[in-house]
Amino acid sequence: MxxxxxxxxxxxxxxxxxLKRVYDEILAQDVPxxxxxxLDQLKAKEAGx
Amino acid sequence: MSDPRxxxxxxxxxxxxxxxxxxxxxxxxxxxxxxxxxxxWSKFDRFTPGTDLRAWLFTILRNTFFSARRKTRREVADxxxxxxxxxxxxxxxxxxxxxxxxxxxxxxxxxxxxxxLILVGANGYSYEEAGEMMGVATGTAKSRANxxxxxxxxxxxxxxxxxxxxxxxxxxxxxGQSGHQAA
Numbered sequence: 001m002x003x004x005x006x007x008x009x010x011x012x013x014x015x016x017x018x019l020k021r022v023y024d025e026i027l028a029q030d031v032p033x034x035x036x037x038x039l040d041q042l043k044a045k046e047a048g049x
Numbered sequence: 050m051s052d053p054r055x056x057x058x059x060x061x062x063x064x065x066x067x068x069x070x071x072x073x074x075x076x077x078x079x080x081x082x083x084x085x086x087x088x089x090w091s092k093f094d095r096f097t098p099g100t101d102l103r104a105w106l107f108t109i110l111r112n113t114f115f116s117a118r119r120k121t122r123r124e125v126a127d128x129x130x131x132x133x134x135x136x137x138x139x140x141x142x143x144x145x146x147x148x149x150x151x152x153x154x155x156x157x158x159x160x161x162x163x164x165x166l167i168l169v170g171a172n173g174y175s176y177e178e179a180g181e182m183m184g185v186a187t188g189t190a191k192s193r194a195n196x197x198x199x200x201x202x203x204x205x206x207x208x209x210x211x212x213x214x215x216x217x218x219x220x221x222x223x224x225g226q227s228g229h230q231a232a
């Protein structure tokens with residue numbers, strides 16, 4: 001098990017850089033229609049109250 | 050006064066990216082995002098306007114994920130193959146880490162480690178903010194993040210201090226110690 005050893009700022013930056021790349025890949029994807037539909041439904045329900 | 054619910058759509062890409070990081074499965078991630086939206090919608094009156102909406106949504110998402118996981122105790126593999134399964138291989142020694150290698154190493158981390166890295170590393174939240182979302186103390190968030198980075202480096206066979214990107218091939222020398230064992 002890895003311990004809390006001091007880490008170089010460089011390693012940290014490199015890891016964070018890669019994390020952002022992985023994360024941004026998903027972030028850049030189009031949002032599926034189901035979410036727009038879901039929000040429309042929720043709003044419509046709200047308006048109908 | 051603007052309704053914070055109107056801002057919800059802006060945060061869906063981030064919710065999906067966070068959900069994928071936790072579930073490692075696109076279908077499950079989208080179900081998790083859907084549950085999160087429904088829960089958020091039903092308790093928006095508890096959101097404090099002017100505070101970080103994304104952090105609030107992330108908190109709902111991660112609580113939903115971890116409580117469902119505690120109930121079923123299942124570890125979902127990766128049937129969709131979005132993070133392309135297969136055995137982890139040592140990174141190519143071309144000085145730049147292939148995305149696939151990084152992803153596979155990331156996927157081998159525990160969900161708690163993936164969570165803290167996405168919050169702090171990818172989203173840039175402070176340890177304090179991440180700790181609040183995870184329901185732990187700032188110090189715990191920090192040591193968890195450090196352990197997660199160390200574990201990731203170990204899986205990637207990187208020696209602490211060695212650069213991953215845009216450096217000479219020599220810096221990616223494989224360490225004698227193997228980081229292959231599952232967490």
